[in-house]
Amino acid sequence: MQVLNTELVRSYFPALQQDFIFMDNAGGSQILQPVIDKVQKYWIEANVQHGASYAVSQKAKAMLAEGKAAMAALLNPNSPEELVMGGSASLLIKLLAESFGRILKAGDEIIVSAADHEANVSPWTDLERLGIKIKIWQFRESDFLLHSEDLDQLLSPRTRIVACTHCSNVLGAINPIREIADKVHAHEAKLVVDGVAYAPHRLVDVQALDADFYVYSLYKIYGPHYGVMYGKKELWEQLPGMNHYFIKEDDIPYKMEPGGENYELVYGMTGLTDYLKAIALAHGAKEGEELRTYCQQAFDLFTTQETAIAEKLIAFLQSRSNVRIIGPATADPQQRVSTIAFVVEGMKSDEIVKEVDPHHIGIRFGDFYAKKVIASLGLQPQNGVVRVSMVHYNTVEEVDRLIAVLEQIIS
Numbered sequence: 001m002q003v004l005n006t007e008l009v010r011s012y013f014p015a016l017q018q019d020f021i022f023m024d025n026a027g028g029s030q031i032l033q034p035v036i037d038k039v040q041k042y043w044i045e046a047n048v049q050h051g052a053s054y055a056v057s058q059k060a061k062a063m064l065a066e067g068k069a070a071m072a073a074l075l076n077p078n079s080p081e082e083l084v085m086g087g088s089a090s091l092l093i094k095l096l097a098e099s100f101g102r103i104l105k106a107g108d109e110i111i112v113s114a115a116d117h118e119a120n121v122s123p124w125t126d127l128e129r130l131g132i133k134i135k136i137w138q139f140r141e142s143d144f145l146l147h148s149e150d151l152d153q154l155l156s157p158r159t160r161i162v163a164c165t166h167c168s169n170v171l172g173a174i175n176p177i178r179e180i181a182d183k184v185h186a187h188e189a190k191l192v193v194d195g196v197a198y199a200p201h202r203l204v205d206v207q208a209l210d211a212d213f214y215v216y217s218l219y220k221i222y223g224p225h226y227g228v229m230y231g232k233k234e235l236w237e238q239l240p241g242m243n244h245y246f247i248k249e250d251d252i253p254y255k256m257e258p259g260g261e262n263y264e265l266v267y268g269m270t271g272l273t274d275y276l277k278a279i280a281l282a283h284g285a286k287e288g289e290e291l292r293t294y295c296q297q298a299f300d301l302f303t304t305q306e307t308a309i310a311e312k313l314i315a316f317l318q319s320r321s322n323v324r325i326i327g328p329a330t331a332d333p334q335q336r337v338s339t340i341a342f343v344v345e346g347m348k349s350d351e352i353v354k355e356v357d358p359h360h361i362g363i364r365f366g367d368f369y370a371k372k373v374i375a376s377l378g379l380q381p382q383n384g385v386v387r388v389s390m391v392h393y394n395t396v397e398e399v400d401r402l403i404a405v406l407e408q409i410i411s
């Protein structure tokens with residue numbers, strides 16, 4: 001297995017040049033210099049309205065199409081039109097739920113999960129006001145996963161939507177989305193997947209997952225503060241548009257993008273695919289491949305790096321009898337990502353983080369808006385969990401520094 005050149009990787013991130021260890025990446029990752037450059041390029045070369053006949057407007061439109069092609073390489077939709085862009089994952093799911101709210105009927109049912117961030121919970125529970133019935137799908141405490149068999153008791157002929165996370169932003173456990181999608185579809189319901197905590201770690205393939213809707217934030221995958229929501233074309237066709245009344249229902253994705261797209265941020269995402277391609281090529285990939293092939297090769301390298309650093313931290317945490325890992329106690333990349341949460345017996349989670357802060361290491365405590373995760377596990381009294389969320393640019397040396405600090409705190 002090839003090792004990721006982290007020195008090369010880190011040279012692409014200006015924020016990483018300072019003496020600080022960023023391990024709160026599930027809250028937001030650092031941004032790539034190529035993304036910054038591309039956003040600036042758009043502003044300098046093409047900052048005009050689209051749809052006019054003059055040359056710069058035509059160029060702006062072409063640059064936006066390049067940005068959408070980059071997003072398509074990252075998600076693998078049938079076509080870039082299936083991608084709706086918007087301010088954040090929370091905002092996009094809210095928009096989707098409000099649109100569904102216009103066609104659902106009293107007595108219809110929606111299943112939300114206890115493993116989710118509230119971004120994919122409260123937009124759905126808010127629909128209770130329309131007489132829609134909400135059911136909660138618990139994850140199992142034995143493996144921290146959502147099990148499709150547990151859906152059997154919840155699904156009914158009235159189920160219209162199942163909303164769940166691909167990966168918990170606290171537990172780090174990867175849920176079996178394809179298996180869940182098959183079950184949901186067998187009941188003629190739709191599956192809405194929150195991919196925010198998954199996408200920084202693995203390349204998403206919405207077609208292979210067969211999710212009906214799949215949402216994530218770009219600022220957690222080394223890009224700007226913005227979000228993307230995939231939906232199957234036939235579903236966008238059926239859903240009521242959320243834009244002005246005069247925007248036609250077949251104007252996809254615009255009918256779901258009130259105010260339009262943020263052009264410079266969409267174009268900026270070509271900086272991410274450029275980076276992924278450069279990393280793949282620097283590690284022996286062949287010239288002339290499809291963009292998505294390079295994306296996959298880069299993410300495979302990221303997975304190897306993330307597994308190595310996760311293994312180190314998990315081994316340390318397991319060696320302490322007073323520590324409980326809140327998530328799978330393994331670094332197996334099939335089972336988890338490198339977002340690792342834990343609690344320490346006899347200590348509040350905030351106490352631990354406050355002692356780490358002076359060491360120039362950014363980690364965090366709390367519920368991370370995954371309210372049902374923390375409540376289900378009864379962890380409110382200790383102020384939630386301590387979360388160390390690492391990505392591919394974190395190094396073994398950084399984990400060693402964190403472990404040395406934790407060794408002093410967790411005696």
Ligand SMILES: Cc1ncc(COP(=O)(O)O)c(C=O)c1O
Nearest residue numbers: 088089090117119169196197217
């Ligand atoms: C799993 C998960 N879903 C959704 C969100 C919300 O994302 P956004 O800030 O883009 O609304 C977060 C943010 O932390 C998250 O971790």
